Amino acid sequence: MNQLHDYINNNKDRFLNELFELLKIPSISADSNYKPQVLQTADHVANALTKAGCENIQILATKGNPVVYADKIIDTNLPTVLVYGHYDVQPADPIELWDTPAFEPTIKKTEIHPEGAIFARGACDDKGQMFMHIKAIEFLIATNQLPCNVKFMIEGEEEVGSPSLAPFIKEHAELFKNDVILISDTGMISNNQPSITTGLRGLSYVEVEVTGPNRDLHSGFYGGAVANPINILSQMIAKLHDENNHITIPGFYDDVYQLSTEERSEMAKAPFEQKDYNKALNIEEEWGEKDYSTLERSTVRPTLDVNGIWGGYIGEGAKTVLPSKAFAKISMRLVPGQDPDKITDLFTDYFKSLAPKSVKVVVKPHHGGKAYRTPLDSIGYQAAYKAYAETFTNKPIPQPSGGSIPIVSLFSEVFKSHTILMGFGLNSDAIHSPNEHYGLFNFYKGIETIPFFYKYFSEIHQQNA
Amino acid sequence: MNQLHDYINNNKDRFLNELFELLKIPSISADSNYKPQVLQTADHVANALTKAGCENIQILATKGNPVVYADKIIDTNLPTVLVYGHYDVQPADPIELWDTPAFEPTIKKTEIHPEGAIFARGACDDKGQMFMHIKAIEFLIATNQLPCNVKFMIEGEEEVGSPSLAPFIKEHAELFKNDVILISDTGMISNNQPSITTGLRGLSYVEVEVTGPNRDLHSGFYGGAVANPINILSQMIAKLHDENNHITIPGFYDDVYQLSTEERSEMAKAPFEQKDYNKALNIEEEWGEKDYSTLERSTVRPTLDVNGIWGGYIGEGAKTVLPSKAFAKISMRLVPGQDPDKITDLFTDYFKSLAPKSVKVVVKPHHGGKAYRTPLDSIGYQAAYKAYAETFTNKPIPQPSGGSIPIVSLFSEVFKSHTILMGFGLNSDAIHSPNEHYGLFNFYKGIETIPFFYKYFSEIHQQNA
Known part of the structure; x- marks a missing residue:
């Protein structure tokens, strides 16, 4: 690859x-108050793709936030890479736990990132990962080394489960037609072991509401005689x-796809130290499904977590209320074989069956998606x-x-092409958490590595043609 | 009683x-943001007592919100009534459920209050109930009919469990010395059956904190392998x-004081319709301790309710977080025999014992108080x-x-006098809830009834002397 290191260094x-300019815009898709910033970010991405040398830039409307399209078609006989990424982000809550403001990018050194992290x-x-692709393409176009066609699909609802993308890609299947999908x-x-x-994993995400009495009650006058929706919700979750x-x-x-003994022993070879894992999280003991390892529990086994719970008085001090309602957000991670719609139905039926007659229960599905495997x-x-x-x-090395x-399994159905997950992040990057960061090493190494994907994909594709 | 009806009517x-002027000030003791309004309310009450003809008005400092003192000593050989009340209020949350603003008093008619309610x-x-006493004393002083001495103790921390009052009354035991304590x-x-x-009931109120990992985690990467503090807290509450x-x-x-068969059958005679109760709360079925009636469950049996719970992402939309912490506020209502400090200790030990090693638990006692019985x-x-x-x-009729x-049992210890609970509210008044109200009938009937308490208390006291 000519001029690659010089181009990056210069x-x-x-x-x-x-x-940094991109990171400064709080494009939080989960909170509708940030809609203007979300739209501003889509514009920003479109401009960045134009500057990189892409063509046919379009900000395409969906039922929700828009999708940014761009391409560079050099020869319709050559294969096409579709780059998928997202410009929306998770909420920054709890903001008080950030050491520097979430939307004021700051470079700081860490033990794992001695050269600094954003x-x-x-x-x-x-x-950060999506932007590496724009810069890699800028390099390939600027130096006349793009060996195949490229298309971009940068969406704005990934952090809320891409609710508008399924109908959108079905509608625009021809525009986004491709031979492989590339995602970072x-x-x-x-950083030593890519x-x-x-x-x-797939996902089923639901919100539940448990209603007891029709209004908040004084726990002195009604406590013990009327079902308390928080106590009941806790009991239902416990079950x-x-x-x-x-x-x-x-x-x-x-x-559920059950791993073979061979697959399990292959997985067990991955470098992993339970002690280090527990120390990094400051927990005395791990937790999870009996007879499975931590690595299995967190990758190839389905799980159920409460992601949020609230009800009653949660302010300062004490209020002796027996609340009318209690709520929880619950997500299930799914593995190959499990259908998210079926799982959501099974959850709904079972959860409702756990409620005593003293309360009413509503289960509202948020979003879902199937699990996915890339063929080696x-x-x-x-x-x-x-x-x-x-x-x-x-x-x-390959790793689940x-x-x-959620959208990846749909991609394979609609486009009949495989998705390649070239991630450059680290587990310690604290994504979805306060103090999310991304190593400068990883950012520049991504820009350096991605051009080689185009090179080898084009070469192997031609050999197989 | 001379001129009573005329005085009230005029x-x-x-x-x-x-x-109304008193109700307009949001004296919310549970939220320190309202401290200025709390202090303003104490001044307001002091002024009202001055206007009523009381003397020796003092706004006495405590470790928390001040206590308003006032008296009218007509003869030190006569008995003294101590009126206790509180000028602080519960938070108005959830404010969106109020039909009219919580701090803009409005008169509206209801089925139970055809003549209107505030x-x-x-x-x-x-x-409202405390103010009836000020107006009743105004009448007795204005018409020269006060038959004994009266003292006022109007405090500002009742809704947060009167944390400063215990040391305060021990310190000022002489000032507040009395022969009977009167509380509405x-x-x-x-309204037909006083x-x-x-x-x-007594109270033990605690706040619990369950900590899993040292930071919020992505539930995709850690879910199923690390204890989720919300799931664990729910399991602990369920147990x-x-x-x-x-x-x-x-x-x-x-x-626990166990009621005799006779006491239970006496209680069962009180007018009560389970169907009406359930209908008023829009619940299909009541709930509670097996083998006890709703009336027993809500008055003479101890209970445990979660008054608030929170953890993880509780905003709009979906966030796949495995949170670091989950919290709950839990209160236990106690009955004669139970010691709140002992119960708080028993709770703390047991609750901690329910936690798996994967989490850390902190239990913070908020406040407590013993149960009380007035001798008939x-x-x-x-x-x-x-x-x-x-x-x-x-x-x-007498009713538990x-x-x-919480302070009532301490009163009997410090002052060696009995507390008389002359309440004029109704169960339907929605205290601690949105749309709290108080009937105009009840307000004026209280002002009419209280002077007779002074009359008969002085008479019977003299007969027994």
Whole structure:
């Protein structure tokens, strides 16, 4: 690859400044108060793609936040790479736990990032990683080395489960037609040991509401005689796991892909120290489904977590209220075989069955998505493997992730192409948490590695043609 | 009693306007942001007592909000009535459920109050009821009919458990010395059937914090492998009751006063319709400890309620967080025999024992107080009985309440005098809830009835001397 290192070195500061401008806009898709900033960010991304040399820039309307489209078609006989990313970010709550403001990007050194890391909401997930692709394409176009066609699909609702994207891509299937989908929205094992994410968990996300009496009551006059929706909700949540931390929803495990003994022993070889893991989280003991390892629990086994709970008086001091309502947000991570709609139905039926007659229960599905696996023998996986091997000292290893990108399984259905998850983040990046950050090493290494994916993908594609 | 009806009729509107001014000040003791309004309310009460003809007005400092003192000593050889009340109010949350603003008092007619009721936070609890006493004393002084001495103790921390009052009354025991304590901070059965509250439940109120990992985590990467503090807190709360809704804390029931069969059958005679109760609350079924009636559950049996719970993401939309912490506010209503400090210790030990090693638990006691019973053969009870009998069509009946006024049991220890709970509120007044209100009938009937308490208390006291 000609001029790659020179190009990156000569533009290092500009790349960073441009990313900072992107990170400063609080494009929080979960909170409708930030809608103007979300739209502003879509414009910003469109401008960045124009500056990179892309063509046919479009900000396409969806039922929700818009999708930014751009392409560079050099020859319709050559294969097309579709780059998917998202410009929306998670809320910054709890903001009081950020050491520097979430939307004022700051460079700080850490033990893992001695050369510095960018601290900001979205630094890794996904503005920083998505922006590497724009800069990699800028390099390939500027130096006349783009070996195939490229299209961009940068959306604004990933952090709320991409609710508008499914109908959108079906409608625009021709525009986004591709031979492989490339996404950097995941991580790797360490800066010395790259890895390629070969699996994502699916998701079912619901919000539940338990109503007791028709109004908030004085707990002195009614306590003990009227069902308290917080106590009842707690009891219902408690019943969702048994004493071995298996999920108790009838039928929940029916379609779960069970790993073979061989697959399990292959997984067990991945570098992992429970002691270090516990120390990093300051927990005395891990937790989870009996008879499975931490790595299995967090990647290939389905789970159920309460992501939020609220009810009654949560202000300062004491209020003796027996509240009318209590709420929880509950998500289930799914594995290959499980259908999110079926799981949501199973949850709903079971959860309602746990309620005593003294309360009413509403279950509102938020969003869902199927799990996904990348075939290791696909051209895309092989190209990614060679790209990492070119720029890192160690060869990459395949690794399933416990996270979800709900739209990925739909991509494979609509486009009949594979998705390659070339993530450059680290587990310690604190995405979705206060003090999210992304290493400068990782940012520049991504820009360096991505061009090789295009090179090898085009080469192997031609060999197989 | 001379001129009583004329005096009330001639001053009806002024009484109401004066109460409205008091209700307009948001004296919320649970929220330190309202400290200036709390102090303003103490001044307001002091002025009202001055205008009523009281003397020696003092705003006495405590470790928290001040206590307003006033007296009218006509003869040190005569007995002294101590009027206790509170000028602080509960928070107005959830404010969106109020039909008219909580601190803009409004008169509206209801089915139970065809002549109108005052809608405002504190209308009944306790500004409206406390103010009746100031107006009754104004009448007695203005018409030269006060038959004994009177002292006022109007405090500003009742709604947060009177944390400063215990040391305060011990320090000022001589100043507040009395022969009987009179409080209107409770209710009666109905406007046709007066009742005198003869019992209060005690209270133990705690806040619990469950900590899992040291920071909020992404539930995709860690879910299923790290204990989620919300799931764990829910499980711990669920274990506080068994399948019969008995409280499971070891030793919790050890000192509970068990009602005799006779007492239980006496209680069962009180007018009560489960169907009407459920309909008023829009619940399909009541709930509570097995083998006890709704009336017993809500008055003479100890209970445990979660008054507030929070953790994780509680904003709009979906966030897939595995939070670091989850919290709950939990209160236990206690009955005669139970010691709040002992119960708080029992709770703390048991609650901590329910936690798996994967989390850390902190239990912070908020406040507590013992249960109380008024002896039916005391002079104060007899005087109150005769006063109600004088102004209502039906004679009053004794009734235990499920609520708590934590300071009452301490009063009997410090002053060696009985507390008489002459409440004029109704269960339907929605105290501690949105749309709290207090009937105009009840307000004026209180002002009419209270002077007779002074009359009969002085008479019976002299007969017994």
